[in-house]
Amino acid sequence: MTKLWIANCEIRVEAGDLPSGSTLAFSNIVTWGDDPEQVTEKIKTDLARFNWHLIACQRVDPADDDKDYGDELNELVIQAQGNPNAILLGRFFSYRPD
Amino acid sequence: MQLGSSTTQIPDGLLAAMTLLSEKPHQGVPSWNLAPHQGIDERNSTAALGLRASEHLNRVWPRYTGKERDTESGNDYMFARYYNSATGRFLSPDWDAKSDDPVPYAKLDDPQSLNLYSYVLNNPVGRADADGHCVEDFCIVEVGAAIALFHFTASPVGQKIIHDGVSATVSVIERAGSSIAGLLHPDGSGQVPPPPPPSVPVSSPQGTPPSSPTEKRGGTGPKAANAPGVSAGGQATDEYGRKRGPSGKPQINETDSNTREGAGNRSLDEGSGKVEHANPARGKPHFHPTDAQGNKKPGSTHHNYPDN
Numbered sequence: 001m002t003k004l005w006i007a008n009c010e011i012r013v014e015a016g017d018l019p020s021g022s023t024l025a026f027s028n029i030v031t032w033g034d035d036p037e038q039v040t041e042k043i044k045t046d047l048a049r050f051n052w053h054l055i056a057c058q059r060v061d062p063a064d065d066d067k068d069y070g071d072e073l074n075e076l077v078i079q080a081q082g083n084p085n086a087i088l089l090g091r092f093f094s095y096r097p098d
Numbered sequence: 099m100q101l102g103s104s105t106t107q108i109p110d111g112l113l114a115a116m117t118l119l120s121e122k123p124h125q126g127v128p129s130w131n132l133a134p135h136q137g138i139d140e141r142n143s144t145a146a147l148g149l150r151a152s153e154h155l156n157r158v159w160p161r162y163t164g165k166e167r168d169t170e171s172g173n174d175y176m177f178a179r180y181y182n183s184a185t186g187r188f189l190s191p192d193w194d195a196k197s198d199d200p201v202p203y204a205k206l207d208d209p210q211s212l213n214l215y216s217y218v219l220n221n222p223v224g225r226a227d228a229d230g231h232c233v234e235d236f237c238i239v240e241v242g243a244a245i246a247l248f249h250f251t252a253s254p255v256g257q258k259i260i261h262d263g264v265s266a267t268v269s270v271i272e273r274a275g276s277s278i279a280g281l282l283h284p285d286g287s288g289q290v291p292p293p294p295p296p297s298v299p300v301s302s303p304q305g306t307p308p309s310s311p312t313e314k315r316g317g318t319g320p321k322a323a324n325a326p327g328v329s330a331g332g333q334a335t336d337e338y339g340r341k342r343g344p345s346g347k348p349q350i351n352e353t354d355s356n357t358r359e360g361a362g363n364r365s366l367d368e369g370s371g372k373v374e375h376a377n378p379a380r381g382k383p384h385f386h387p388t389d390a391q392g393n394k395k396p397g398s399t400h401h402n403y404p405d406n
Contacts, residue, residue: 008369010362017347020354026365027350046338050347058362059369070368072351079339087338090368091351095361 002032004063004080005039006073010055011047011092022094026058028073030080030088036060046087178230186222187215192231203231 007029015023033039036057044054063077073090080086165174165181173180173189180189191214194202204211210219218225335341341349355361 006369008365018350018352020352022352022354024358025352026362028365028369058366061369067370073368083339085337085339088340089348089350091353091365093353093355093361093365093368095355095358098358 002034004030004077005033005036005060006030006063006069006077007036007039007043007057007060009040009043009057012053012055013092014051017050017052018092018094020094022096024055024097025092025094027092028069028076028090030063030073030076030090031086032080032084043087176227176230181217181227181230186217186220188217188230191215194231 008026009029010024010026013023013025015021017023018025029043031039031042033042039060040054040057043057047054063080068074069077076088076090080088165176167174168180171180172184173182176188179192181187182189192201192203193214201212201214206212208219210216218227343349353361353364355364
């Protein structure tokens with residue numbers, strides 16, 4: 001059954017794509033899917049369009065209407081609920097490699 | 099022919115017309131509007147005497163919708179008229195000297211268009227004015243057709259068809275003359291053959307031209323009115339609901355961390371609904387991560403508010 005998921009993923013972007021100059025980041029991505037594997041594959045394919053690479057998804061959980069994800073992520077969840085094609089990228093928590 | 103490092107092919111007729119226009123910005127076609135998208139070297143995009151277009155008439159580089167602003171008056175030069183962005187009105191009515199119609203650019207089924215001083219039907223967020231006369235939605239077809247006709251007539255194929263048409267007309271006149279002369283003779287046939295059809299199909303050799311002058315500037319992303327989606331703030335989004343930047347990649351918010359662990363924890367806290375709540379109950383006001391029920395997360399770090 002298709003559900004709305006929040007996937008916490010680690011991503012590598014191209015140099016210059018992030019304001020900080022970092023190329024590695026974690027992000028919560030909101031999209032529809034049947035199961036975590038399908039969601040992960042969907043995100044991987046989508047990121048590849050921008051020459052971004054999905055390193056791994058740490059967690060993939062169904063979006064819970066009762067949870068408060070904070071203003072930004074709550075807004076993405078609401079936005080995705082109105083768009084069956086939604087693949088919404090949350091804030092990028094970037095870091096520099098050690 | 100090639101100009102500079104560009105590989106864009108430009109017909110000689112079009113180049114001549116563009117050169118003429120670029121030398122006369124006061125005639126309503128600023129040179130910058132023609133050059134960068136036609137692959138012309140910047141040197142060739144300057145106006146007469148080597149001055150840049152921005153140095154003419156106290157105008158500055160393009161403002162919103164790509165029009166120039168007069169630095170003395172603060173008005174925007176919209177080709178047909180000047181526009182005052184402070185009042186949202188044109189400084190002169192939308193008249194056509196060649197037309198007897200009192201509202202030549204209005205759509206009678208849209209009352210907003212009957213105001214001769216209004217700008218894009220009072221909807222500047224969703225629409226743009228290409229030439230001081232037209233709301234973009236109304237004029238996109240006629241501007242596109244004019245540009246296509248301009249490209250076509252300047253091209254070698256267009257020149258050939260025009261030449262063939264003129265030759266055919268001359269031929270018809272000559273044949274008609276012969277027929278009339280034949281009628282004067284008892285044995286003349288007097289039949290006038292129809293003009294031959296054009297031998298080359300009518301199409302643009304340069305490919306599909308831009309549908310409006312504003313599209314030639316490019317790089318601005320989709321307009322909200324034409325985009326697959328619109329965000330809550332009215333910004334255009336793609337079919338996946340994402341706002342795109344000028345590069346075509348999604349616009350993203352970023353929080354930078356010193357360590358991978360820190361970045362990962364912050365994203366996990368956000369994604370698991372562990373929102374940080376202020377807790378000024380003990381000592382100096384501070385806040386710390388809490389769980390979904392609002393309880394303090396064990397072992398979490400306290401964060402002090404910045405000192406005022």
